[in-house]
Amino acid sequence: MDLLVNNAGVQYSHCVTDLLDEDRSAALRTEIALNLEVPIRLTWSLIDRIARPGGAIVNVTSLTALHPKTSAPVYSATKAGLKSFTRALRLQVEPMGVYVMEAVPPLVDTAMTTGRGKGKISP
Numbered sequence: 001m002d003l004l005v006n007n008a009g010v011q012y013s014h015c016v017t018d019l020l021d022e023d024r025s026a027a028l029r030t031e032i033a034l035n036l037e038v039p040i041r042l043t044w045s046l047i048d049r050i051a052r053p054g055g056a057i058v059n060v061t062s063l064t065a066l067h068p069k070t071s072a073p074v075y076s077a078t079k080a081g082l083k084s085f086t087r088a089l090r091l092q093v094e095p096m097g098v099y100v101m102e103a104v105p106p107l108v109d110t111a112m113t114t115g116r117g118k119g120k121i122s123p
């Protein structure tokens with residue numbers, strides 16, 4: 001294995017005064033797991049196969065990691081967490097010759113941003 005790209009992600013809108021019912025709790029679990037826990041677990045599970053000179057890991061974060069979006073506090077927090085994990089991971093595996101990169105897309109016109117934002121670029 002040469003390359004792991006942690007790209008899958010979801011963004012849900014939340015307001016902390018909303019009722020924390022079953023559906024919202026499930027959404028929170030999915031958002032935190034998919035955006036943060038899964039990239040960490042995939043990296044951990046696959047690092048033995050990637051850890052050699054030229055191996056690479058790309059984590060897709062977001063500008064919301066630095067500038068949180070009011071309507072997406074959980075998404076923003078997961079992306080900030082992934083940014084931090086990426087930086088520490090880079091320090092750990094760079095001596096083995098593994099490249100660890102963070103992709104920070106601008107606002108892109110995908111399913112995730114349907115009905116959100118203006119001035120989107122095409123994928």
Ligand SMILES: NC(=O)c1ccc[n+]([C@@H]2O[C@H](COP(=O)([O-])OP(=O)(O)OC[C@H]3O[C@@H](n4cnc5c(N)ncnc54)[C@H](OP(=O)(O)O)[C@@H]3O)[C@@H](O)[C@H]2O)c1
Nearest residue numbers: 007008009034060061062063105106107108110111112113
């Ligand atoms: N669009 C933007 O403006 C923007 C900006 C900054 C960062 N990002 C980041 O870019 C990445 C890609 O987002 P996108 O804009 O391309 O969104 P998208 O069109 O909604 O695509 C989301 C991707 O995540 C996968 N996915 C969703 N739920 C999953 C699950 N439970 N298990 C496995 N895979 C799942 C989807 O797979 P299926 O197609 O199989 O459902 C799809 O490939 C995300 O990490 C997002 O946070 C996007």
